[in-house]
Amino acid sequence: MTSSTDLRKAFAPTGKLRASINLGNPILANKNPQTGEPFGVSIDLARAFAERLGVDIELVVFDAAGKSVEAVRGEQADIGFFAIDPLRGEGIAFTSPYVLIEGSYLVPEKSPIHSNEEVDRQGIRVTVGKGSAYDLFLTRELKLAEIVRAPTSPTVVDVFVEQMLEVAAGVKQQLEADMNRFSGYRLLPGRFMVIQQAMGTPKSRGSDASTYLAKFVEEMKASGFVAEALHRHGIQGASVAPAA
Template structure:
């Protein structure tokens, strides 16, 4: 799908393509050795800007909730999000481009050995405020109590500091944090699969949302997403299937 002048205008109301980048999910983005934002989402934003013939402006956040708010409130034109029905009120999502596992982490001495044991009365589960895990577990956990860290990267530090029973988040982030904090272990398996998609404000034109959806499918089909994951040494996540024609 080729961009028309109307589609370009819909994506660049301020004259540039403003892409919200969430540094709270290490699968999607982080900072390079020079401190600049880098990662799969940054690469996708750059390619989208190139196809639109637009200058790219990165709007960087430390937490998913901040990124969602920026795009919903039209302070950014596109973003990279876990698909969630609550977020869908203000965002138009593409199909997913990456699938990520959500996992639980506990202390070595914890009596919890299985995901099914987490939802128990008296159990506290630490999540990143406004993250996909927060939204999902708020709906799914009926007996456990959710406590919230300011951002996803601070979940394990807050879990340790506050004495919570379980930490929930991206498996790779939890594995990295567990390596820095002795006496922790991940529970086997996953409690959810997060579908990471691109999104734009729901008020943008249908042609613009269709163009973005087509762009994401092309990025999967062409191998762009897989190559970006390899380039940024992302392991444990999968390229989402291409949508059936």
């Protein structure tokens, strides 16, 4: 890819950069309750990338990770922000991660489960957000426990409480926030996975485009942009991924 015109054509064929935003992960994106406008680390990165290309941005907002993935895979969006997973790699070129997030388990206070290793047992039902990174991961990893899928990640604990299930799985910060809504629950110590959050673009846009996006992510990490965005939005429990 030799010119900025080529880059704009690859990333913004409609004239605007369409960025797929997943509101199901509160570490990366949220919605302003007064204005309804999305904000967060992923939005900051999307705007910076559009500015780099010299094009306007259009935010394509979804309530679940699976929908956000499909928008990019189906080229209804030009870039997106996802947890890296082998299944999602079909049709999407991922960058290296820019943020690392912990996945945790939530159980009732009186639960006999006290460690992550005790979750995968017969009779244990684990609630996950349908199509989320931890849904994909736990579907591969859990051999004995049953997976119950909530419609979205933010509704995991609602389903978990309503159906009186044994375990809820999700982003640690989301589970901690839900504990303020529901009493009588506790987080298991440690984490069951580290979620690698990356940017992605349709593979059909070509290797030059994916290489350019990957270099952009590395620059945003190295310059302190990602760290500053996490700090500005008051995000704790997530860390900037190391350089690729």
